[in-house]
Amino acid sequence: MEETIFALATARGKAGLAVIRISGPNAVPVLSALGGKVPAPRSSRLCVLRDGTRGVLDHALVLYFAEGASFTDEDVVELHLHGSIAIVQAVIAAILDTGLARMAGPGEFTRRALMNERLDLTQVQGLSDMIDAETEVQRRHALRVFGGEMSEQVAEWRVKLIRAAALLEATIDFAEEDTPEDVEPEVRALLENVIGDLRRASKGFGAARTLRDGFEVALIGAPNAGKSSLLNRLTGSDAAIVSKVAGTTRDIIEVRMNIDGMLILILDTAGLRHTEDEVESIGVTRARARAKDADLRIFLHEEEVPEPPFDLLTEEDLIVRTKVDVRGGSGISNVTGEGIEELVEKIGAVAERRVDAASLFSRERDRASLENAVLSLEETRLMDLPVEVQVASIRNAVMHLADIIGAFDVEFVLDDIFRSFCIGK
Numbered sequence: 001m002e003e004t005i006f007a008l009a010t011a012r013g014k015a016g017l018a019v020i021r022i023s024g025p026n027a028v029p030v031l032s033a034l035g036g037k038v039p040a041p042r043s044s045r046l047c048v049l050r051d052g053t054r055g056v057l058d059h060a061l062v063l064y065f066a067e068g069a070s071f072t073d074e075d076v077v078e079l080h081l082h083g084s085i086a087i088v089q090a091v092i093a094a095i096l097d098t099g100l101a102r103m104a105g106p107g108e109f110t111r112r113a114l115m116n117e118r119l120d121l122t123q124v125q126g127l128s129d130m131i132d133a134e135t136e137v138q139r140r141h142a143l144r145v146f147g148g149e150m151s152e153q154v155a156e157w158r159v160k161l162i163r164a165a166a167l168l169e170a171t172i173d174f175a176e177e178d179t180p181e182d183v184e185p186e187v188r189a190l191l192e193n194v195i196g197d198l199r200r201a202s203k204g205f206g207a208a209r210t211l212r213d214g215f216e217v218a219l220i221g222a223p224n225a226g227k228s229s230l231l232n233r234l235t236g237s238d239a240a241i242v243s244k245v246a247g248t249t250r251d252i253i254e255v256r257m258n259i260d261g262m263l264i265l266i267l268d269t270a271g272l273r274h275t276e277d278e279v280e281s282i283g284v285t286r287a288r289a290r291a292k293d294a295d296l297r298i299f300l301h302e303e304e305v306p307e308p309p310f311d312l313l314t315e316e317d318l319i320v321r322t323k324v325d326v327r328g329g330s331g332i333s334n335v336t337g338e339g340i341e342e343l344v345e346k347i348g349a350v351a352e353r354r355v356d357a358a359s360l361f362s363r364e365r366d367r368a369s370l371e372n373a374v375l376s377l378e379e380t381r382l383m384d385l386p387v388e389v390q391v392a393s394i395r396n397a398v399m400h401l402a403d404i405i406g407a408f409d410v411e412f413v414l415d416d417i418f419r420s421f422c423i424g425k
């Protein structure tokens with residue numbers, strides 16, 4: 001029998017409400033031990049919670065979800081408390097004192113939902129991304145994954161692959177003379193179709209990861225070019241120290257911002273120059289390395305004729321003149337704000353182009369599964385491969401895809417589908 005777990009489901013700290021969630025066979029006994037009465041399933045009830053040592057704990061709204069119809073699939077009791085730090089502490093202590101439940105570990109409720117097949121692995125990822133989502137684009141993407149779109153895609157590929165394998169297998173069972181109609185064209189078409197899809201999904205992985213983790217924009221340029229001033233201006237913060245001393249910034253400073261619903265990470269870096277100063281020199285090395293890895297670089301210069309570090313820049317990168325308020329010309333001013341809106345639009349346009357290519361697959365392990373599946377399927381293209389070997393390669397690919405959704409019963413599913421498959425149709 002599973003242990004009963006509980007945890008604060010809402011954020012720590014002072015708030016309007018705090019919810020403690022209890023899941024497992026002892027959920028109701030815990031409630032009873034605190035003097036609460038079990039509400040009807042899926043409805044609420046106002047209870048005065050108390051325990052022997054602490055007296056009255058709170059007047060709480062209690063919810064009950066019966067086993068088989070809850071988020072975890074277990075008996076779940078929710079205590080909707082007043083969001084006071086002291087009340088939450090007292091209720092947690094009182095629950096522990098009952099000896100009927102223990103504190104849940106990170107993600108343990110979701111783990112139970114997974115184990116009890118309420119969610120599959122892709123939905124767990126979607127849920128995790130949903131909770132982490134800070135922007136509209138992230139929210140929409142996470143919701144698609146949570147809603148099962150990724151599993152559906154994988155399921156569709158599986159069906160096609162299993163059909164291809166079944167068609168091939170059928171030919172094994174027939175004696176030479178009564179081989180059914182040539183299955184080769186249909187098998188090839190199915191396999192090529194899936195290989196194409198998998199390649200596209202794998203290609204959109206980088207963009208999906210960028211969407212989830214943020215699009216990195218590195219501000220680079222000579223000391224005093226106005227990088228730190230621009231970071232502060234863009235993000236409406238004073239995260240970076242600004243001074244007229246050349247070589248002020250050494251560490252990389254990262255500030256998050258939201259452009260058109262996308263999470264954008266702005267990086268301020270040390271001014272690029274040769275220097276004898278040991279600390280500044282480390283800063284410059286870091287600046288170059290981080291700038292190279294970023295999704296976009298903006299090279300800032302105050303001189304009329306820029307001298308960009310071409311070894312760092314790509315075609316998409318931006319070269320922008322600063323201090324136009326005193327220097328004239330076209331570009332930006334961190335003082336008057338001239339040109340800043342246009343710059344933000346440009347950043348947004350590049351980020352959008354990138355993020356548009358996102359597939360639903362944003363985890364390294366999923367990419368590995370996709371690529372392994374492609375490799376397995378490509379084996380079937382080899383000339384004159386015995387049918388049995390081709391079938392084995394397809395089954396391998398199906399297994400790699402199953403890893404994505406965490407289907408632990410692949411063999412079972414395969415067997416089942418094979419059994420009910422009708423040859424040639």
Ligand SMILES: Nc1nc2c(c(=O)[nH]1)N(C=O)[C@@H](CNc1ccc(C(=O)N[C@@H](CCC(=O)O)C(=O)O)cc1)CN2
Binds near residue numbers: 065068069070
């Ligand atoms: N108070 C509260 N709000 C919450 C959650 C929660 O756990 N508690 N959730 C936690 O993440 C989300 C909702 N997730 C849930 C998912 C499934 C079931 C559930 O009981 N499902 C049953 C019954 C469905 C029905 O009758 O419509 C089922 O699927 O069989 C409940 C919450 C967001 N809001």
Ligand SMILES: Nc1nc2c(ncn2[C@@H]2O[C@H](COP(=O)(O)OP(=O)(O)OP(=O)(O)O)[C@@H](O)[C@H]2O)c(=O)[nH]1
Binds near residue numbers: 227228247248322325
């Ligand atoms: N007039 C004017 N002054 C600016 C502008 N941008 C920055 N400055 C000034 O230029 C000096 C350097 O600005 P910073 O933002 O610290 O420059 P930085 O590129 O971060 O310099 P390092 O950290 O040393 O590499 C400061 O005195 C700023 O006030 C601007 O657009 N117009």
Ligand SMILES: [Mg+2]
Binds near residue numbers: 249271
């Ligand atoms: Mg600086």
